[in-house]
Amino acid sequence: MRVLVVSGTVGALSADDSAQAIAAGWREADPAAQLAAVPMAGAGLGFDRALADLLGPGVELSVAAVADDSAAPVITVLRTAQTAVVTATPASGEEVWCPGASSEPIGRAIRAVIEDDRPQRLILAITPGAAHDAGAGLLRGLGALADGELGAGTTALAEIDRIDLRRVRPLLDGLELILVVPTAERDPHLLGLRGLSAQRGRAAGMDPAAILAADAAIERFAAALTAAGGVPEAASAAGSGACGFAYSLLALGAEPTTGPEAIRRLAGLEQSLRQSDLVVVGCDSLDFASRGGEVLAAATAWAGDLLIPVLVIADTVQIGNREMRALGVEAAHAVRPSAPALGNAQPGELGAVDLQRLARRVARSWRG
Structure with missing residues (x-):
């Protein structure tokens, strides 16, 4: 299975740390998978x-x-x-x-x-x-x-x-x-x-x-x-x-x-996209307000043109299956099942090991 991992920042983790953690977890569950991990960001910080x-x-x-x-x-x-x-x-x-x-x-x-x-x-x-x-x-x-x-x-x-x-x-x-x-x-x-x-x-x-x-x-x-x-x-x-x-x-x-398009060009992602069986996107939160941010919007557009399914691995997921499908997302998985209580959000608590563990669990269900 050929899996392309693209990630923005997740919690306090940089885009690259997040992408590498997701790829590492996936590789643990499916050693035969061909993986590419790419850090992604919109214009601005990051x-x-x-x-x-x-x-x-x-x-x-x-x-x-x-x-x-x-x-x-x-x-x-x-x-x-x-x-x-x-x-x-x-x-x-x-x-x-x-x-x-x-x-x-x-x-x-x-x-x-x-x-x-x-x-x-x-x-x-x-x-x-x-x-x-x-x-x-x-x-x-x-x-x-x-x-x-x-x-x-x-x-x-x-x-x-x-x-x-x-x-x-x-x-x-x-x-x-x-x-x-x-x-x-x-x-x-x-x-x-x-x-x-x-x-x-x-x-x-x-x-x-x-x-x-x-x-x-x-x-x-x-x-x-x-x-x-x-x-x-x-x-x-x-x-x-x-x-x-x-x-x-x-x-x-x-x-x-845009930021994702510029990175796609510099990374030469066109061939990787065309050869991928699955695109996994890391983002901080998948909710009604952000809709996963610029990285997810770009990834679903690219994958949609090629009929490639998209999975999301996020800190939190706050939308249902119908809304996910409308965004072009096959399934979304959260490190934390719901957002932290107002005033108690501590994004720094999320570590690479958390993303790695979740990616490992998700990969088991996709292992071909």
């Missing part, structure tokens, strides 16, 4: 660690220096011989409305990575944070110039008519640029009633006049970037409003994707 574990020896992981500012993101940099991964997550862990926040620190980090030791491929993994400047600050960090202020947040974009990308083009020339965003950020548009400013402004309870002004400022910036040679279709594309600043990268030709 993505860089999953990639580091996947790519193995020779990986360098560091935290880039950023301003001591609650609106500034935490930036990590992962390097291999040919690939650099820049991950930006909000320092506060929350998305906020901050018209003056800039994505410039991310642009500076990208520029430093390229100039220090130019990779063949650069992956930027982002999540929603304070900046919603459509990536104007990021362009400034890369070296772009304009007739207005690119790094002062959304409001300042209303003064921009011309952008100069002559220092940015050589920096990115010949570089494979991949933009990784959360799955939920694949659809938001940049402009209009369902655009970036409208969605964030309404969520923050902002005055409609301020929302309209921000939208108009971003529209003006987008027109200037298109005139400077940006991809014309980027401003109207689904996902152009992703995370508040994805637009400028799409306008520069970045290829958008």
Whole structure:
């Protein structure tokens, strides 16, 4: 039997530790099984660690220096011989409305990575944070110039008519640029009633006049970037409003994707998937709210296309068989039969041995 194990974080265990524990337990019950274990993660916390574990020896992981500012993101940099991964997550862990926040620190980090030791491929993994400047600050960090202020947040974009990308083009020339965003950020548009400013402004309870002004400022910036040679279709594309600043990268030709899809590509999982008899997914919780998270959603989509059954091994499972089948899951098994009582959750108590023991028990029923 050929079994592909993909796992995100489970409790306090990393994605790789979880995948390896599940694979070890399965192997104990079915020594003849052919197993592949792959750590998986969505954009954000855990993505860089999953990639580091996947790519193995020779990986360098560091935290880039950023301003001591609650609106500034935490930036990590992962390097291999040919690939650099820049991950930006909000320092506060929350998305906020901050018209003056800039994505410039991310642009500076990208520029430093390229100039220090130019990779063949650069992956930027982002999540929603304070900046919603459509990536104007990021362009400034890369070296772009304009007739207005690119790094002062959304409001300042209303003064921009011309952008100069002559220092940015050589920096990115010949570089494979991949933009990784959360799955939920694949659809938001940049402009209009369902655009970036409208969605964030309404969520923050902002005055409609301020929302309209921000939208108009971003529209003006987008027109200037298109005139400077940006991809014309980027401003109207689904996902152009992703995370508040994805637009400028799409306008520069970045290829958008999700964390699981990026890892699938880097790990070369296509052949493993096609040869698999079963896909086993590790996740923290399978419930109505999370539905197992990005990793499970991606795995069920891949397996469903190939008519491969999917099993879930999780810390907790809180949905029934009907809901599982609707998600594309054949069966789900929990380390703990129900969620810990409110206020008593202790995810650190879950250990690799618990996943290994559960995987061993599940594998016995699937041993062919």
